[in-house]
Amino acid sequence: MSEPASFATESIDRLVVNTIKTLTIDAVEKAKSGHCGLPMGCADFSFVLWTKFLDINPANPKWHARDRFVLSAGHGSMLIYSWLHLAGFESVTLDKIKNFRQAHSGTPGHPESHETLGVEVTTGPLGQGTGNSVGLAIASKYYAATFNTPDFTLVDNKVYAIVSDGDLQEGISHEAASLAGHLGLDNLVWFYDDNEVSIEGKTSLSYSDNVPARFQGYNWHVIDLPDGHDHKAIETALTEAKSIKGKPTIIIGRTVIGQGSPKLQGQPKAHSDAFGPAEVAATKKNLGWPEDADFLIPARVTEFFAEKRKEWAAKEAAWNATFAEYSAKYPEKAALWDKFLKLEIPADLARKLPTFPAGKAAATRNSGGDVLKAVFAEVPFLIGGSADLAPSTKTWIKEYGSFLKGEYAGRNLHFGIREHAMGTVVAGIGYYGGLIGFGSTFFVFTDYMRPPIRLGALSSIPGIYVFTHDSIFVGEDGPTHEPVEHLATLRAIPNVMVIRPSDANESAYAWVAALNHKTGPTVLALTRQNIPTFDRTKVAGAENLLKGGYVLWDSKPGTTPELILIGTGSEVHLALGAAEKLAEEGKAVRVVALPSWDIYEAQTAEYKESVLPAAVTKRVAVEAGITFGWERYTGFAGKTVTMSTFGMSAPYEKVAEEFGFTVDNVLATAKSLL
């Protein structure tokens, strides 16, 4: 199809913007679903950002010193796919755009980082991208503090995010913005797509925040942009944002949703769904586009980006040259850079971690803290902290300093009482690459941070969650603070590795497993209370944790047991105690420690049969958590010593009695099967 004559005289700005808009409406029309409103409303801002500010190299999407772009309002995914295609990312061909929202297309309904190279962050559930962007900015600051030298600035990149009304209504935006302002993350810029439209109608139906006042309250630099479509004003705003020191910036841009659609622009109906053939045609006509051309990319636009790609490639080339000089002068730092990028975990890490003497009781939060200190020494790309509970979760490693405003070399993050932000920041650090983030709080508060854990699992990015106070044995704080269903609810998320070590020595291997799990989140569930440290000369070694489940002890090794007791975490010792009593009575009984269902399930069928033989159906599971899910291992014939209700407020020894977490009760339950 030949292009209209007007294309030759139209400004390139306008041509590119209209290409974004028409690619969007064509893709949504073909898919018969999707969201045109945001990409059309943000086409202008993103034009200025992508063509004048964003330092990337489409030929090498993983160039580590690049800027990061986050579309927090992920429903506007066609904006990102359009840009990736025009910019020349191989991951998004025009064919893939034509297959928007189809199976295996690489262009899913909401952007998924693992599906589409160039998508930095998986977004869609609103607000997540706000927190992820803070995580990316923290990662960048830590990189800069670690690698920049007086003579070399290797890391000076920016994190840009487009955030919507929905993002800013979500609570996570408060936690994320408050933390970013506190930390003075001047490498972070949000563009607020203030289009005054939401799904139920005008945003005024439910929302009347004074956003500038709110963000001034967070110590952000606030730029008001009365016309979010004015390229000059956008450029001025972005230039100002880049120049601000010590504060993140929010550019509040008034935009028109669905801009370009004669009938729908500015209307709630522009938000989602295909416009229909008539309005698609009317929109194209309105934009000076051929009405019958689908997925049209004007030749001048193609040429423009061919030139742009040269500029982009040159930027990386210049950086590579700088890095070569840097490597020559600072070979150790350059080696460290590589180690970071590879997330290189020492093969002999386990040998470098503390061991704990048998017989001495220890809470796994305490042993975990000791292990973490040793891990910090071995794994310099691990940074993290707690949501104001470090004294309880034992995750503050004082030798490595705090990450504070202007002190970005510290490896201990202080998230404040912001669990949700913590989760999104841990994810953001994972998305950044070359770093592993961890976050820590009480186990029951995972409920505040499930969305980032889930999205991290979906996106196969690393992130370690250290959850202490992992059961009703929290004790006096009572049921509001006592997890009962949380092991189940985390085991239920695909690709989350949950580990609940049985004693202090398993807690060391739990960290080994966590650090080597780089394709999804890991959850460590650790006790508040002291539990016995097993004598590993008398029971199987703690290294077996790496298989997820194992035979801890057989009363009659080599024979098929009559009954199997299965336990996790702080209940394994109860299973062992009961087993020892049964052994005294001559029973052939086995104790299986099952610290990680996820790791165990991934073992071979043969191995699993060797641990839990199908023929042995007399089984008792012991876990201070909800029964739900345990039937996988106990079947119809087995029993459980588990929870069916919430816990209670009382000293933990009393709680144990109340709910039957005693050797006597485990023993009685086992005997009822024999």
Added chain:
Amino acid sequence: MSEPASFATESIDRLVVNTIKTLTIDAVEKAKSGHCGLPMGCADFSFVLWTKFLDINPANPKWHARDRFVLSAGHGSMLIYSWLHLAGFESVTLDKIKNFRQAHSGTPGHPESHETLGVEVTTGPLGQGTGNSVGLAIASKYYAATFNTPDFTLVDNKVYAIVSDGDLQEGISHEAASLAGHLGLDNLVWFYDDNEVSIEGKTSLSYSDNVPARFQGYNWHVIDLPDGHDHKAIETALTEAKSIKGKPTIIIGRTVIGQGSPKLQGQPKAHSDAFGPAEVAATKKNLGWPEDADFLIPARVTEFFAEKRKEWAAKEAAWNATFAEYSAKYPEKAALWDKFLKLEIPADLARKLPTFPAGKAAATRNSGGDVLKAVFAEVPFLIGGSADLAPSTKTWIKEYGSFLKGEYAGRNLHFGIREHAMGTVVAGIGYYGGLIGFGSTFFVFTDYMRPPIRLGALSSIPGIYVFTHDSIFVGEDGPTHEPVEHLATLRAIPNVMVIRPSDANESAYAWVAALNHKTGPTVLALTRQNIPTFDRTKVAGAENLLKGGYVLWDSKPGTTPELILIGTGSEVHLALGAAEKLAEEGKAVRVVALPSWDIYEAQTAEYKESVLPAAVTKRVAVEAGITFGWERYTGFAGKTVTMSTFGMSAPYEKVAEEFGFTVDNVLATAKSLL
């Protein structure tokens, strides 16, 4: 023990405040755990609030027109127990205070409304109380709009909450405050206990919000209180807060945590844990208290509250007199008041709901919406809405108007894109009493609102959650929007009733079950996509939903089946389709619909055996959710057609094929067992 002479001349204000402080340190000392810091820091504010503003009647804690007090920072529970005791609530005897944090004491570590009459709201997980207080204020406004007349003001109560640094750092505080400001809830007053201390250290470590700017951004009235211990200034602030029209008020009071402890006041260490005998003694000395007196309540304090109780009782008596006049003049409204208080659901509700013709496919979100409209007509004390997804979740019932600023008779709430606030508001409405709240969003976004669902379950309060788009059949929006683990993760919470109806007619009974479930939250999981409406003359009736699970169809009624297919929601028809094919081959096969595990588990063993006979171990479960948990019904011998991964972005029919949710695959799975 005789009281020191100084007690006779000390001001009563000071005596009461010091009684609160010393009861707190004594209780925490005896329990060897707990939190002294907040009760000591807020003793002054709460003195003014409880003795000069709060309209309650300790002799009748459930007087419906009372003010509501929420201690969002629930760790300061000794503040509330001290007040309840001094005020004369029978629920908190001195003996119970002496048994603080012990089993079955009624004084758990964090306040639990179901454990302690007079505790309005269960708190502890930070931020929850902020949202609950907004729910209480909404409930009060709806009551006022429904029952007040030009000549009678029956409802004019206030909701007061104490919120901490932690509460205000939590994201939920943003959603709650933004919504309250938007709605102009002038019956809501927060006291911000601005003590500059958190667990990891000074709040400045992680927090530097300009709180007045932030709350001005939310359209709140902000009162700055430089000395949060100055009774006169507190009284002036509360008087001002009561007088403000059209805005909620936050009083920002600078306080000293642990005030009165010579060594610990103002320090992070004052936050929690027993002070130890020496500091307890030093604190008492500092407060002019006998050092060796434990749990001392001065006689003048006892007398003071005896007088106070008369005042309080008189307040309710006056209200009762007004209500009597009101009843005489407006008998219908008075009857409605009673109906509200009893949450009276018509016994014949099911007969008043729509029925849906067999053969016509319908999405259960649509049938659910039709049912909800009929329910609104029958159940006037049901109010609720959606988190900006009403057009998709079908929960906006236009005949009943919107609840907007100044238009508080509307029954449709517009929560905005604030799922977490929605959950806490639904809970708050439940805590208020005389109302049932509901909230609606996509099922996957339950992850944003688990804390309030959990606390509602713990507290046994009603609340209905209408979650549509309940599976991978969301389709094109992709895995970020496709729940897979969510059925499991909600079933895992004790006392949450999850219902996933199999077709349109079951959706009506699902609402019947939900409305009659007044002792915990109910979750309705409804489909986005059309599913068949069963011909109930050929399969068992939809009213069987009320048993949770039932035999939908037997190919050979009266004989023991060879195999049982179990399904929920949109997969029941696949099970039935496969069963019909097996029947054609002469097999004796049963289809069990299991819309609610929770209801089903509560049936008799006999009934359950009649549905799922233990002898039949060939079982196939079909559900478009994660396998986790299904082993309860399939055992070692059964199989599942379920999910083991996240979903994908594609049209839902394609998604069904990809993951095997087809009659053919269910059939093949069943045959593999036969």
